[in-house]
Amino acid sequence: MTNVLIAGVGGQGALFAGRVLGRAAIQAGCDVKISEVHGMSQRGGSVETVVRFDREKVHSPLIDKGGADFILALELLEAYRSIGYLKNGGWLIASTQRIDPMPVITGVASYPADIVEKLTKTGARVKALDALSLAIESGGAKMANVVLIGVLAGALAGDLAIAKEDWLTALRQAVPEKLLAMNLKAFELGHNWRENLGEIQTI
Amino acid sequence: MSPKTLMLGNEAVARGAYEAGAAVASAYPGTPSTEITENLAKYGEIFTEWAPNEKVALEVSLGASIGGARAICAMKHVGLNVAADPLFTASYTGVGGGLVICVADDQGMHSSQNEQDSRQYARASKILMLEPSDSAECKQFVKRAFALSEQFDTPALLRLCTRVSHSRGLVEMEEREKPAPKEYVKNPGKYVMMPAMARARRVAVEERTRALREFAETTELNVVEYYDRSIGIISAGIAYEYVKEALGEKASYLKLGVIYPLPARKIKEFFESVRVCYVMEELDPFIEEHCRALGLAVIGKDQFSAIGEYTAAQIRETVLGQPPDQTPAASEPLPARPPVMCAGCPHRGVFYALKQFPGLTVMGDIGCYTLAALPPLQMMDACVCMGASIGMAHGMEKAAESSGQLSGRERAAKTVAVLGDSTFIHSGITGLIDVVYNKGTSTVIILDNSITGMTGHQENPATGYTIKGEPTRQVDLQKLCEAAGVDRVTTVDPFDLDTLRKTIKEELAAAEPSVIIAKRPCALLKKVKREGPYRIDADKCLRCGSCLRIGCPAITKANALTTATAGALPAIDLTQCAGCGYCARVCKAGAIAGAMAPAVTRTGGGDPA
Numbered sequence: 033m034t035n036v037l038i039a040g041v042g043g044q045g046a047l048f049a050g051r052v053l054g055r056a057a058i059q060a061g062c063d064v065k066i067s068e069v070h071g072m073s074q075r076g077g078s079v080e081t082v083v084r085f086d087r088e089k090v091h092s093p094l095i096d097k098g099g100a101d102f103i104l105a106l107e108l109l110e111a112y113r114s115i116g117y118l119k120n121g122g123w124l125i126a127s128t129q130r131i132d133p134m135p136v137i138t139g140v141a142s143y144p145a146d147i148v149e150k151l152t153k154t155g156a157r158v159k160a161l162d163a164l165s166l167a168i169e170s171g172g173a174k175m176a177n178v179v180l181i182g183v184l185a186g187a188l189a190g191d192l193a194i195a196k197e198d199w200l201t202a203l204r205q206a207v208p209e210k211l212l213a214m215n216l217k218a219f220e221l222g223h224n225w226r227e228n229l230g231e232i233q234t235i
Numbered sequence: 236m237s238p239k240t241l242m243l244g245n246e247a248v249a250r251g252a253y254e255a256g257a258a259v260a261s262a263y264p265g266t267p268s269t270e271i272t273e274n275l276a277k278y279g280e281i282f283t284e285w286a287p288n289e290k291v292a293l294e295v296s297l298g299a300s301i302g303g304a305r306a307i308c309a310m311k312h313v314g315l316n317v318a319a320d321p322l323f324t325a326s327y328t329g330v331g332g333g334l335v336i337c338v339a340d341d342q343g344m345h346s347s348q349n350e351q352d353s354r355q356y357a358r359a360s361k362i363l364m365l366e367p368s369d370s371a372e373c374k375q376f377v378k379r380a381f382a383l384s385e386q387f388d389t390p391a392l393l394r395l396c397t398r399v400s401h402s403r404g405l406v407e408m409e410e411r412e413k414p415a416p417k418e419y420v421k422n423p424g425k426y427v428m429m430p431a432m433a434r435a436r437r438v439a440v441e442e443r444t445r446a447l448r449e450f451a452e453t454t455e456l457n458v459v460e461y462y463d464r465s466i467g468i469i470s471a472g473i474a475y476e477y478v479k480e481a482l483g484e485k486a487s488y489l490k491l492g493v494i495y496p497l498p499a500r501k502i503k504e505f506f507e508s509v510r511v512c513y514v515m516e517e518l519d520p521f522i523e524e525h526c527r528a529l530g531l532a533v534i535g536k537d538q539f540s541a542i543g544e545y546t547a548a549q550i551r552e553t554v555l556g557q558p559p560d561q562t563p564a565a566s567e568p569l570p571a572r573p574p575v576m577c578a579g580c581p582h583r584g585v586f587y588a589l590k591q592f593p594g595l596t597v598m599g600d601i602g603c604y605t606l607a608a609l610p611p612l613q614m615m616d617a618c619v620c621m622g623a624s625i626g627m628a629h630g631m632e633k634a635a636e637s638s639g640q641l642s643g644r645e646r647a648a649k650t651v652a653v654l655g656d657s658t659f660i661h662s663g664i665t666g667l668i669d670v671v672y673n674k675g676t677s678t679v680i681i682l683d684n685s686i687t688g689m690t691g692h693q694e695n696p697a698t699g700y701t702i703k704g705e706p707t708r709q710v711d712l713q714k715l716c717e718a719a720g721v722d723r724v725t726t727v728d729p730f731d732l733d734t735l736r737k738t739i740k741e742e743l744a745a746a747e748p749s750v751i752i753a754k755r756p757c758a759l760l761k762k763v764k765r766e767g768p769y770r771i772d773a774d775k776c777l778r779c780g781s782c783l784r785i786g787c788p789a790i791t792k793a794n795a796l797t798t799a800t801a802g803a804l805p806a807i808d809l810t811q812c813a814g815c816g817y818c819a820r821v822c823k824a825g826a827i828a829g830a831m832a833p834a835v836t837r838t839g840g841g842d843p844a
Contacts, residue, residue, distance in 0.1 A: 042574060054241050054403055064241055065369070066403035069345050070266055070691060075603060076788050077574035092480035093369075093402035096548035098560035113569050116562045131811065132791040133572035137783060138611045139792075139803075141570035154563035164810065173810040 033086040034192050035095045036184065038177075039114040040106030041131050042074040045177035049104065050081035052181050052202050057085035059198035067093035076134075078110055102187065104180045106163070107131050108147045118156050125183050126151070127163035127176055159183075159229060166221040171214035178203070178215050182222020187229055196223070239405040244395060245309075247370040247406045248337055249274030251377030252307045255333070256414040257281055259299035261292040263661065264690035265311030266346035267400040268339035272309050273693070276702045280411065285693055285702045288621070288661040289314035293321045293336060297390075300334035301426060303417035305381050309337040312353050313620065317662070322390075323360045324428050327436040329388035329443075332417055333381035336362075339395040342473075342517045343544045346397075346689075348601065348620065350542070352518035357392050357495035361440050363447055364392040364495040365456065366472040370404035376492065379456065381414075387443055387450070394494060396517070398473045398544070448496045456492030459505055463487065466554060467509025469502065469522060469533065474515045474545055481547035482554060497525045506531045513538075513554065517545055576606050578789040579758030579765075579813025582682050584729030586614040587785050587821070588736050589651065592743070596631065600624040600654035600663070603688045607653075611786045615653075622659070624652035625666030629675045647676045648743045654679070657687040657695040660710065664719065670748045671720035678742045679750045681712060682729070684757040692759065716750040723749035730755060730817050758813045766814035766829050769807050775826035778802050782818040782827065790818055 036053060040046040047068050054064045062085040069079060082100075084090045097116045103124045105111030111126035118124055126148070135141040144150070151158045161183065167175040185199045199219065207215045242250065248271045252260065260283040262272040276283040286292035289310040299306035310318060315338045322336070338356070341347040357364035363383060367376040373395070380391035424432050451457060466486035468478050475490045489505040491497065506512045506526070514523040514535040523535035538553050539545065551557045576583050586607040589595060599605055599615035600623060608615035617627055628650050635646030654663050659681050670677045687693040694700040699709035716724045723745055727735045735753065742749040756763050768789075771782075782790050782805050789811035792803040807818070807827075819827040 041572065043577070051241070051403070058239070058241055058405065063405060064403070066241070067398060068243070068401045068403070069397070070269075070401055074691075075574040075577060075606065075689075076572075078572040090404075092476045092547055093398055093404070094477070094546065096546050096559065098562040109569065109572070112565050113572075116564055118563060120560070120562075129810070131788070131808065133570050134575050134610065134786065134788065135570045135573075137786075137788070137791045139783075140610070144565075144567060144569065150566055151563075153566070156563045 033084060033088070033090070034188070035100050035119070036083045036102045036104065037095065037100040037114060037117050038081040038083070038104045038106070039110040040079055040177075041110060042076045042079050044106040045174060046079050046081045046106060048206070049177040049181050050083050052178070052206050053083045053184065054085070055202035055205055056185070056194050056199045057083070059201050060194045062086055063088065063090045065090045065093040078113060080114065101192070102184060104184055106176055106180065109133065109143060112144060112147045112151060115151060115154060115156055122157065123187065124151065124156055124158045125180060125187070126158065126160045127180060128160050129164040129176060161225055161228070163222070166225070167218055170218035170221055175215060175218035178218040179222035182219040183225050185219070186223045186226030239407050241403050242370045242406040243270055243401060243403050244367070244370045244373045244399040245270035245401070246274045247373035248309070248377050248393065248395070249278070250406065250408065251374035252335065253278045253281060254374070254409050254411050255378045255381040256305050256412045257307050257381070258304035258332075259296065259306040260284070260308065261286045261295035262309040263287070263289045263292055263314060264687055264693040265289075265314045265339075266690055267341060267397040268309045268311045268314070268337060268395065269690045269693065270400070271337055272702065275307070283702055285695060287696055289318040290321060293318040293325070296334060296336070297321060297325050297328070300330045300332045301328070302419045303331050305332040305414060307335045307337065309339070311347065312338060312340045312351050313347065313349065314338070315353055315356055317621065319356065322356065322362070325390045326360045326362050326440055327428055327433055328426050329439070330384055330390060331419065332414070333384035334390040335377060335380045335384060335393055336390055337393045337395060339397070339400045340518065341397050343397065348618065350518065352521060353392070353394055354494050354521045355519065357394075361444050362392050362495070363387065363389050363493070364394055365492055366394040366494045367399060367492070368472050368475045368490070369399065370402065370406050372492070373399065374406050376456070387447055389443055389447070392495075394472065396473055444496055448498070451493045451496050451498040452501050454493060457498060457501055458490045458492070460488040460490070461508075464508060465510045467505060467512040468515055469505065469512065469526065470515040471522065474517050477545050477547050478515045478550050481550035485555065491522065494521070497522060499529055502526060503529060503531065506533070515539065515545070515550065517543070573609055574606060575609070575788045576603065576786060577758055577813065578787055578811050579815035581684055581729045581753070581755035581758065582607065583612075583785055583787065584732065584735065584755070584817060585653065585680060585682060585753045586612045588729070588732055588739060589614045591736055592739065594649055596650040598624040598628040598631070598650065598652045600652075600658050602655040602658055602682070604653065604655060604682055611784050622654065622662030622666055624654045625663050625677065625679055626669060628652035628677045628679070629666065629670045629673070632675050632677060644676055644746055647678070650677065651739070651743070652677055652679045654681060655688065656681055656683040656685070656697045656712065659712070660696050664715065667716065667721065667748070667750070668719050675748060676746050677748055678739070679748070681750060681752045683712060683752050683754040686757050686760060688757050692757070712752055721748045721750050723747060724752065725749070726752040726754050728755055729753040730815070730820060732820055758815060766816065768809045768812035768814055769816060769819060769827050769829045771805055771807055772826045772828065773804055775824050776804060777824045777826070778804060779823065781821050781823065785818060785821055787818060789813070
């Protein structure tokens with residue numbers, strides 16, 4: 033069973049990333065469950081999408097604390113918030129993008145400094161990348177989610193691996209024709225980033 | 236057989252209705268039920284509509300059923316309150332073609348004002364209720380529900396919840412059935428529910444419930460799975476998936492697909508075959524109370540909460556005594572990230588203008604604009620249910636009249652009701668008629684953003700388009716209010732701060748009912764033209780903090796590591812800014828301007844000031 037939590041801010045495309053991952057896992061012959069949250073939570077609040085896939089039947093669409101093999105975080109504070117979901121030995125891959133929540137904007141709270149270092153100090157295995165710049169390089173800031181999906185595609189190894197062709201099929205199914213080229217580029221940039229992953233491939 | 240497809244529970248419900256040959260669907264959007272109807276609309280064979288509210292939706296579906304078609308409607312839990320009136324009597328009339336009523340509960344209140352348990356409605360209205368636990372069952376159970384509805388001459392409720400409706404799972408597609416067309420047959424004894432006829436139908440309802448109870452004893456929708464018999468679990472719906480995840484083959488299961496009526500013999504037999512027996516159900520002890528009435532000492536709400544959602548970890552801990560794993564944690568309290576009005580949201584203009592009226596009471600309503608209750612706008616005093624704002628404002632005025640401390644007019648001069656266009660059509664219009672009829676002087680602000688927003692952009696009678704995107708006759712809100720007897724109706728652009736402020740002032744002062752229509756489309760609509768992101772000129776900026784107080788998620792302090800607002804240089808985030816320009820209108824120094832590159836993108840925690 034592989035459990036992936038995608039954390040971010042409403043509007044960043046965590047749901048979309050979850051669907052692409054889910055479709056890729058189906059292509060690879062797995063049973064899949066995805067939990068999404070729609071409605072009020074999508075309006076700029078914290079959002080979490082869970083994707084679970086396995087060769088066996090998947091029951092719950094949710095995971096518990098300590099249940100995620102991978103966390104993909106589209107935003108740093110949300111990466112920090114989600115850390116309790118990481119499995120011992122799992123990997124947190126975080127985009128360094130920062131979006132201030134309203135309590136920070138209004139001045140009643142401050143945005144934590146040095147989040148990546150603090151995350152590393154918890155003992156968790158953490159990799160941070162500037163997915164936003166890679167997304168802009170591909171043609172639009174909205175595609176940071178696809179960049180992270182590319183990173184995950186590069187990171188899933190061994191029994192967990194999903195063939196690259198399955199990912200590309202999933203993207204072609206999920207993305208409208210006119211946006212496909214950009215999304216494929218974002219995926220490639222993320223996928224190529226695997227060189228930076230180092231020992232992550234030993235999972 | 237076609238390959239399996241990854242579907243939302245709601246999508247699978249729609250697919251099931253399609254395969255069952257449903258011909259008519261009517262609904263009002265409500266999270267987490269909305270995508271059922273959106274997906275039904277994709278099937279050309281199904282007439283699908285957005286109704287003004289859930290009561291109308293159920294009435295349309297019932298009419299279609301009596302007319303001989305298989306019909307379906309969908310709503311969220313609180314929507315069933317609105318539709319409860321036809322529901323209870325549809326139980327008496329029974330159906331012509333199969334009638335399925337989908338109701339989606341929201342354990343955990345992800346997007347709702349309460350956490351009510353819709354299973355109570357099945358018992359109260361004596362209507363068959365099925366409950367699927369994943370997407371595959373959603374499709375299968377809808378098809379069964381249509382067949383059972385016709386077999387037992389009853390509407391069938393399909394109970395869903397957020398985690399079933401909004402989870403994706405694999406679903407196998409099948410062909411659409413072609414149920415034999417049914418002619419409408421006049422039958423006043425069955426369909427005209429006045430006392431004499433209803434008394435006869437009342438007896439038929441009891442007979443039907445007896446027959447359904449017998450059905451529940453034997454149907455394969457109620458499944459027993461024996462593994463280890465030292466622990467027995469009676470469960471249903473999403474709770475079954477959590478408990479199966481938690482306990483696997485360490486327990487035996489009775490999974491109930493039929494929630495009303497519940498079987499008796501089957502439950503007793505299962506109870507007696509295991510050593511200890513738990514009932515696992517979120518929200519009310521619905522199954523548990525049934526078990527207790529049968530004299531069975533099950534374990535339930537004494538160990539599990541009636542509030543919110545269950546987790547596999549919590550079940551493992553309570554049933555097996557297995558503590559959860561230690562996991563890494565943040566070393567400091569983290570700022571919360573509550574939902575906010577989007578960048579570019581037209582509602583922001585209205586609440587920012589209302590904030591200029593000290594001591595104002597704002598009776599709010601259900602929609603994106605409820606977010607104005609949160610900082611920094613904090614301009615909402617109450618929010619209860621769809622359309623309640625107007626009646627509540629009227630009640631405030633009448634309360635003042637009777638208390639004598641403040642005249643009713645004085646109270647009304649300090650009170651506004653605020654609600655969206657779709658909410659106004661849903662059930663605000665009746666409140667407005669009440670104000671006029673009963674000589675109130677309320678000021679009502681209709682936030683007309685040309686769409687039903689919070690549920691994710693659905694057309695409504697005021698938008699001029701049907702669910703299938705066809706142009707249709709549009710309700711003219713101005714004329715509708717005038718026809719209700721309101722003489723003072725003004726339409727204003729919510730981003731025109733000066734005019735809006737002046738209009739609010741005048742209408743609050745007017746000793747008669749008035750309506751202000753604040754008209755500007757939702758910023759997320761594709762048709763809304765987006766200018767490039769705005770930028771703040773640091774040289775012109777006075778650091779007054781005005782732009783930080785409009786509650787736009789795209790504007791923050793350039794160095795947000797400090798909590799001080801005064802003296803902070805604001806910055807606009809390129810990835811967030813919708814280019815609406817409202818901040819530029821609020822800025823007194825003229826320091827904010829549009830489409831001037833390059834704007835800022837922000838990474839990391841702790842960028843320089």
